[in-house]
Amino acid sequence: MTEFIQQLINGLSLGAIYALIALGYTMVYGILRFINFAHGDVYMVGAYMGFYLAPSIMRGFGQKSIASGIVILVAAMAICAALGIVIERLVYRPLRNRPKLTVLITAIGVSLFLENAGQYVFGPDPKAFPDIINDHAIEGLGDLTVTVSQVLVLAVTVALLLLLTWIVKKTKLGMAMRALSFNPVAASLMGINNDVVIAFTFGLGSALAAAAGILFAISYPSIDPLMGILPGLKAFVAAVLGGIGNIPGAALGGVLIGLVETLVVGYSDTIHIPSTYRDAVAFAILILILLFKPTGLLGAADREKV
């Protein structure tokens, strides 16, 4: 039983990271109806921003202090938000009314560009992420091993989710986002500037991806330019599992994918699936959802009209 709870905790903190990435996919899909393939690579850029900013920020705000942790997180989120907005402005906006396939191929191009430019700029070898926090196991929990980083990942994720909910539900821009995802034409007739709202959505999603990148790097302190591919794909699966376009669904899907992946690896001997198949788990889930419930757990059916 202890082992099971341990696996749940590990899965939850992995799932929280997937959830943060999945939110970006789902928000962009909700508004533009396309999958931003490059999203996983924005997450990679976020982790690298943390890597490059951490030494100087920690010199100013104190080694391993809470203040420097927050400043690093916010700075990386701001840079990636800008990156997301720039990508949208330069590449996706000129293609807004083109066929879906064109946009999809472009998104793949942007993703490949970030990965390979990353290898050129950051260097292809993995880098050790600096210690931003004092990571150690929390004592007094019996046989359970819960680390500070796991608690931190969950706490930051919950805080960001609450913030996002507040933005989407209570602010004017959030209302505009929901209006746009409901009906873009009607929204612009009501005086909403679609361009601003779309740019804002990209910025918001990219900032969350950057946060996920930093949190991942804190928990698993080795980063490389291709680190965004698999988490990006798994987060996409999470978004589809929760029902793409649905914000609570993305969070739920992320957590579920993290849990399933951790449980499959943790109990690989019992269920006779070698743990080397861990990366195939998410794809298997994706194929099953698309076959049996393409709208996802919380999504609504989107009928194609002729």
Next chain:
Amino acid sequence: MFERPKTLFAVAVALSFAVSKFSGGVNPYYYDIILSIGINIILAVSLNLVNGHTGQFSLGHAGFMAAGAYTAAAFTTFVPPHHIATTLFFLLALFAGGLAAALAGLAVGVPSLRLKGDYLAIVTLGFGQIIVVILQNIDAVGASRGFSVASGYTNFFWTYFFAALTVYVIVHLVDSTYGRGFLAVRDDEIAADAMGINTTKYKVVAFTLGAFFAGIAGGLYAHFKQFISPDGFDFFKSVDIVVMVILGGMGNTAGVIFAAVLLTILPEWLRTVSGCTFLPHWLRDVAQNRMILYSLLLIVLMLTRPQGLFGDARLFRRTPKFKKP
């Protein structure tokens, strides 16, 4: 001549046979590139059936190639060639590879019936990834260490014979009455359905046939390089093939062949460029990393010329062009 695929096919086979008789003294480096071009033509033209003519978007072609490469390699390695002529044995291995890949294609095609566009791209990517993961876990074929193939049967003639066969079958198929269905599925799936075209069947046929030829290409590749490893068939290999199809113009066979030739030679040329000491350092660095250029090429193409270099200009066309009255 280009209006007659049969003539073209016969000429191509005769030509490849004739050339193979005189190719003894070719520099091994050029020979290597020439065979790679032939294999890439098969891959690009077969992916074009799925992505171009049928309008589906597959990102897992390297996975089918892997299935074919490993099956064919395992066939020649583990089946003792008793009393069979070497050529027949090799052809059997290639056919087995093609068949294995076609089965994998069928496995992708069937669930893909319900999906389109973005979802399909991700599912095929996932399938390709799953094939790689499975190969990494099969110890008999070397798992992630890679698989050495003893026999290098692939030669100029067979490479270009199968390249010609692939082009012939696909051009002929798409130009046939039956094959118009592929184009109908691409142009408007709902309308095609309403006209009584079994869109599901067409998609499965496209996937299976495309995968079959990718498997043949894989078999040729395995017996040409004589060493294959699962990493060589990853997502980036699929992207290579997709870029060929997009650059040539989706659905434009002649354009895709041209792009396959171009994109096989280009990396070699870039390697030469990156060795030129008089060029600025950053330019040589970029030339070394061809994927940066490919990705920029994709983005710029989509922004400025989404129909590819050649768009709808046809080289292989049997039916006459109709002018609007």
